[in-house]
Amino acid sequence: MPALSQAQQKAAGAALAAKRGEAPTSSLKGASLEMYKVMTEKELEELASTDTARRNLPEHKT
Template identity: 55%
Template sequence: MPAKSKAQQMAAGAALAAKRGKRKKSELKGAAKSMVESMDEKQLHDLASTPQKGKPNHVTEPSR
């Protein structure tokens, strides 16, 4: 599952680092904090390895 934005890709990278023990979980904020708890290492790797080229900075959810 590729990341939809640069922000999502970077949050996944931070969560992956915390999952691997290279960063403290207490340092995480926002989406990265929830990602580390709800996703496994393979899912985080797939999101984090998405190239940033051509991705928007942020993607907003459409209003319902």
């Protein structure tokens, strides 16, 4: 499932970093914290590494 916005992609990347132990969990808030809690590492990888170039994604989904 690809990210639908830059914000979603950034949140997934932050959650993925925490899931891998590269960032502290305490640095997460909002959507990234929720993603960290409910998604697997594989799901986060798919969401964070969307095929569409990031510049082609809207900042926020409307």
